[in-house]
Amino acid sequence: MTVIKPKYKDISLKKRSFRDAKFNPDWLVPESQLPTTEIIDLLDWIPNSGFLTAQELEITEAPAVEIVANIKNKKWTALEVTLSFCHRATIAHQLSNCLTEIFFDEAIETAKRLDEYQAKTGETIGPFHGLPISLKDNFNVKGQATTIGMVNFCFNPNTFDEDSTLVANLRELGAVLYVKTNVPVAMMMPETTNHVWGTTLNPMNRLLSAGGSSGGEAALIKLKGSPFGIGSDIGGSIRIPASFQNLYALKPSFGRFPTFGTRSGLPGLESVNSVNGPLTNSIDDLEFYCKAVVDNEPWLHDAKCVEIPWRDVELPRKLNIAVLIDDGFVKPSPPIRRGMDLVVKALENDGHDVIEWNPTDHVRLAQIIGQFFVSDGGHHVLKETTETGEPLFPYMENYGSSKDMKVSELWKLQSERTQLIKHYLDRWNNTSKLTKNGKPIDAIIMPATPFAGSPIGKFPTYVGYTSPFNVLDYSVGVFPVTRADRNIDKPDTVSENYNEIDTQVWKDYNADESHGGAVALQLVGRRFQEEKVIAMMKKVAELIDYSE
Amino acid sequence: MTVIKPKYKDISLKKRSFRDAKFNPDWLVPESQLPTTEIIDLLDWIPNSGFLTAQELEITEAPAVEIVANIKNKKWTALEVTLSFCHRATIAHQLSNCLTEIFFDEAIETAKRLDEYQAKTGETIGPFHGLPISLKDNFNVKGQATTIGMVNFCFNPNTFDEDSTLVANLRELGAVLYVKTNVPVAMMMPETTNHVWGTTLNPMNRLLSAGGSSGGEAALIKLKGSPFGIGSDIGGSIRIPASFQNLYALKPSFGRFPTFGTRSGLPGLESVNSVNGPLTNSIDDLEFYCKAVVDNEPWLHDAKCVEIPWRDVELPRKLNIAVLIDDGFVKPSPPIRRGMDLVVKALENDGHDVIEWNPTDHVRLAQIIGQFFVSDGGHHVLKETTETGEPLFPYMENYGSSKDMKVSELWKLQSERTQLIKHYLDRWNNTSKLTKNGKPIDAIIMPATPFAGSPIGKFPTYVGYTSPFNVLDYSVGVFPVTRADRNIDKPDTVSENYNEIDTQVWKDYNADESHGGAVALQLVGRRFQEEKVIAMMKKVAELIDYSE
Numbered sequence A, B: 001m002t003v004i005k006p007k008y009k010d011i012s013l014k015k016r017s018f019r020d021a022k023f024n025p026d027w028l029v030p031e032s033q034l035p036t037t038e039i040i041d042l043l044d045w046i047p048n049s050g051f052l053t054a055q056e057l058e059i060t061e062a063p064a065v066e067i068v069a070n071i072k073n074k075k076w077t078a079l080e081v082t083l084s085f086c087h088r089a090t091i092a093h094q095l096s097n098c099l100t101e102i103f104f105d106e107a108i109e110t111a112k113r114l115d116e117y118q119a120k121t122g123e124t125i126g127p128f129h130g131l132p133i134s135l136k137d138n139f140n141v142k143g144q145a146t147t148i149g150m151v152n153f154c155f156n157p158n159t160f161d162e163d164s165t166l167v168a169n170l171r172e173l174g175a176v177l178y179v180k181t182n183v184p185v186a187m188m189m190p191e192t193t194n195h196v197w198g199t200t201l202n203p204m205n206r207l208l209s210a211g212g213s214s215g216g217e218a219a220l221i222k223l224k225g226s227p228f229g230i231g232s233d234i235g236g237s238i239r240i241p242a243s244f245q246n247l248y249a250l251k252p253s254f255g256r257f258p259t260f261g262t263r264s265g266l267p268g269l270e271s272v273n274s275v276n277g278p279l280t281n282s283i284d285d286l287e288f289y290c291k292a293v294v295d296n297e298p299w300l301h302d303a304k305c306v307e308i309p310w311r312d313v314e315l316p317r318k319l320n321i322a323v324l325i326d327d328g329f330v331k332p333s334p335p336i337r338r339g340m341d342l343v344v345k346a347l348e349n350d351g352h353d354v355i356e357w358n359p360t361d362h363v364r365l366a367q368i369i370g371q372f373f374v375s376d377g378g379h380h381v382l383k384e385t386t387e388t389g390e391p392l393f394p395y396m397e398n399y400g401s402s403k404d405m406k407v408s409e410l411w412k413l414q415s416e417r418t419q420l421i422k423h424y425l426d427r428w429n430n431t432s433k434l435t436k437n438g439k440p441i442d443a444i445i446m447p448a449t450p451f452a453g454s455p456i457g458k459f460p461t462y463v464g465y466t467s468p469f470n471v472l473d474y475s476v477g478v479f480p481v482t483r484a485d486r487n488i489d490k491p492d493t494v495s496e497n498y499n500e501i502d503t504q505v506w507k508d509y510n511a512d513e514s515h516g517g518a519v520a521l522q523l524v525g526r527r528f529q530e531e532k533v534i535a536m537m538k539k540v541a542e543l544i545d546y547s548e
Helices: A008-020 A045-049 A054-061 A064-072 A078-096 A104-121 A165-172 A215-222 A239-244 A283-295 A334-349 A362-373 A379-388 A394-401 A407-433 A468-472 A500-508 A530-544 B008-020 B045-049 B054-061 B064-072 B078-096 B104-121 B165-172 B215-222 B239-244 B283-295 B334-349 B362-373 B379-388 B394-401 B407-433 B468-472 B500-508 B530-544
Strands: A099-102 A132-136 A176-181 A228-233 A248-251 A275-280 A320-323 A353-356 A443-447 A475-483 A518-525 B099-102 B132-136 B176-181 B228-233 B248-251 B275-280 B320-323 B353-356 B443-447 B475-483 B518-525
Touching: A008 A099, A045 A078, A054 A078, A064 A078, A064 A283, A078 A099, A078 A104, A078 A132, A078 A176, A078 A215, A099 A215, A104 A176, A132 A215, A165 A176, A165 A283, A176 A215, A215 A228, A215 A239, A215 A275, A228 A239, A228 A283, A239 A248, A239 A475, A239 A518, A248 A283, A248 A530, A275 A283, A283 A530, A320 A334, A334 A353, A334 A443, A334 A475, A334 A518, A334 A530, A362 A407, A362 A468, A379 A394, A379 B407, A407 A468, A407 B379, A407 B407, A443 A530, A475 A530, A518 A530, B008 B099, B045 B078, B054 B078, B064 B078, B064 B283, B078 B099, B078 B104, B078 B132, B078 B176, B078 B215, B099 B215, B104 B176, B132 B215, B165 B176, B165 B283, B176 B215, B215 B228, B215 B239, B215 B275, B228 B239, B228 B283, B239 B248, B239 B475, B239 B518, B248 B283, B248 B530, B275 B283, B283 B530, B320 B334, B334 B353, B334 B443, B334 B475, B334 B518, B334 B530, B362 B407, B362 B468, B379 B394, B407 B468, B443 B530, B475 B530, B518 B530
Parallel strands: A132 A176, A132 A228, A320 A353, A320 A443, B132 B176, B132 B228, B320 B353, B320 B443
Antiparallel strands: A099 A176, A228 A275, A248 A275, A248 A475, A443 A518, A475 A518, B099 B176, B228 B275, B248 B275, B248 B475, B443 B518, B475 B518
């Protein structure tokens, strides 16, 4: 007997309709009143739309540190805060298509319990008491599905019985969980699109991609439908969307934040490890999140976490900063180069020692990580996509064309990587010979991507500005600098290019199309130097004083 | 033209003769004056032999902490200390066959330089100033070969141009490097034997194996031909020989001590990582070594080291200790069970809370690590052994009979491991429900092997008492308890056994043959809890007050 399975489109339709039924109709903006397609920049739309009350606006515009303070001092209840974010997240979703699982009812129940606890004891239960936190859709939440953009995971399982370790920790710390957010298929594309939920748009400029894979998070947070949220990164998946939405973000080293019990697109891959970290609208919130989670001693709950407490950092008055403007493989487009220029000048004006960083081995590191990703011959991805017949996006063609590598070959690649990361560390140490004070650099500042947001479908198959730092396992932050400006960031008239991808990026750059796109950069610190990376981003943020 | 390569025996002979030519003839005990074969226990032979001067004896019997203090306070020069250990190491080698590369000349030059430095500056250059440290023959030392017991590595390369990172660090700290020590083929056997250097014997009982793979180290240190030395461990290779020689030892978690630039028997394997750590005659020396190396900030020199400083530990007055006597796969022989009993009683008498530990998943963890070892289908080992025609020892048959696994299969094994190590951590945490004070256990105490030294060639193909902790990456110490005694440790008359290996171990046990063999145990701490493991071993050592 042949069982005819529903096609992938039927499954997806069913899944979407289940989600859509969970929205509160009172919170949905009528279709006719949504912004028309000529409106490209959506950043001011929600505050000006009149759909949120003054209190809802006040709450959702506040940084997380203020929200928790105002719950603690009883200005706001956890319930008021939760309802405000559920409302705003609903509209943010209508604008950007950022949400996957929504569980407002459960969130409201949690908020009420927290309020009762506070009323009864006079205490809050932890640093996140009453704070809604959004989660990328690779975190398992008890009672919810985790699809990671794959049709075969829509109802398989229907719901998870256990929280991911991080999720359980966030609950312990008082967080209110209410939504999960969109990702690309298996989280292995630099743009957030899939056959279940569709494409997430960039609220800074709807012609541009939100980036991926934590694109749903980045769009939601940018629209302040979440005070902050958690993404994951194995090749750039926190940093690319954070940089495309001008957010602060942290890709930590593996082992500082718990990763157990999350759904992976490449389960069992350990040659390089996925990490998770926060995306926020404010640098203070970034620090607030990290300190709270690490203070909770994640190494007691996750076997792969490392026993490094959150440490106080005192920066030297003068930092030694290496800058890398162009990796020699893809030349950054004009707005990104302008962003680099702004930061370099600000640092120099403030007396910091700025030297040049050479991208030695970056291309090889990016190649190696690419080989790690498909070292199972795309086995897992193909198994899951074939079952429902969902086609592979062009971004993932190599998952359909790779060989299930032999372990003896993998060992050779891993041996090479061991050499490369030692060489990189030595180069870092040896900058002591190039700096004025004879100390090695404190950080590298460089682009996170070579473009200020990419038009949908046009991200080249190159993540070499981010992925080397996954192989190196360094702590890397993202910080906003400015926005692309059609009047300043004129296209290059260059004729010489590094290669085909570079040529394509150069051709694709269109000052009008990119207008308003985010210009954010990476600040790269040594491995396990998350505290210092945040402290340095704070310093840089003060110097460039960017706000939207 | 066919090039006829020399056979493996020719290469080995040549290599051994090169080494033998480096011994100082004045230090060699004439063959006729070496102990006769009836003398089984060699521990007192050197001190009583009259071949060492009173000062040489005083120096070589002293713990490392005393040696460095006496160099600092100018009681002894670095040169005197170095000469004494070179002399004693020579004799220790004659008794146990423990040395591979010897470089006394270089050591003497180093010692002279250190003495000059001290004379000139009044300072020592670091905590190891003038201290000879022996190295397992997987560490590269500038100007020396690294054979790891493989004929094809005898002259390939002839010498290394660079020190392993740890070796370079030891030099910086003032150590005098003078010898490297024997290991089994590719360091992948539990007994130290190979076709280059032959078998290392156990100085406590020459009928017993020194264990492996750090067997050369253990024999040398036991005979006090080295104040302490460094071994490595990927499945038990520090702990097995340390326990067979009643030494103190530490198998740290991966990342606390630098491993870069060592020669591996399975290069590129990362599913489980080899670590290195000290083997010592005294618990204070163990701590002295660890603190000095970690204080030197190895994470600045090794890309895989973790930024965890050496921490002060204050133990609770009453420890919570879980004990595991029998893993349900191989029942420990009578002397080991007696050792466990001694320790449990001592702990209970001192008021500590002792509970039982269940070996859940131990056998599966040991199976998985076994699969990791041969996941390249023995590719590397076979390539190197085939080139010279050296045959595989029976211990390594599976390197000749395994399949070069596909990465998709490796990912499945790694995924399973991720679950198992989380489950183990949860079990550890959940002991809080079983202890009197409601806190989880501080350590597990258990056998390191199920026998008190094994007769040569009779170590069963099972390292399940040690290898699960490599998969778990826990900090594990070894400490001596007593010696096997033919008058007490009578064979079991048991008939029921767990399996064939267990039956074999039971049959092999012979109270006469094992007499005087070491009874040492493991103390298992959480991951990255090296300081606490050492502190707990110190406590236990006080309670049982063992000395030879």
